[in-house]
Amino acid sequence: MAATTQRVKYAAGTARPYVQRALTDEEFRQNLRDAFAAARAIYRELGGYGGISSVATRVAGDEEIHANLRRAIAELRQAADKIQEREQPKSHAFRNIALLATGVVIGIFFNPFTGRSTRRWVKGKVTHSDGSAAAGSPNGSNGLS
DSSP: OHHHHHHHHHHHHHHHHHHHHHHHOHHHHHHHHHHHHHHHHHHHHHTTOOSHHHHHHHHHHOHHHHHHHHHHHHHHHHHHHHHHSSOOOSOOHHHHHHHHHHHHHHHHHTOTTTHHHHHHHHHHHHHTOOSOOOTTOTTOOOSOO
16 A cells, blocks of 8 residues: 555656646647647548548548658647657656546547537536537538538
């Protein structure tokens, strides 16, 4: 039990400088916004395609999607470099877990099968709405689909 408590304290202590920088560093937040915008553009490009094979074909051949993927990766790389520039941690466990969690969250939100309902559910939780049509939108879309 004491070992678990010590590990949790160590992990929290390791994460604290990253969280502080993420909260105060505007360039880091802008990099994340830009990466999210690129991912959203990719999702919009692929939104109208039905099957997985048609989506895969589109991803393989579309230069605009390739450019957006490169942009998203570059922005995430810059954000990671920015958050790590002041001091290197002794362990990369927190960074790896954070990157994995970010990838999983992005995967859930942009999953062609469950992404729309997941985003709608999260939006309802954040805005405390009941999931009915969004204000100003006749079809209830939230602009992310």
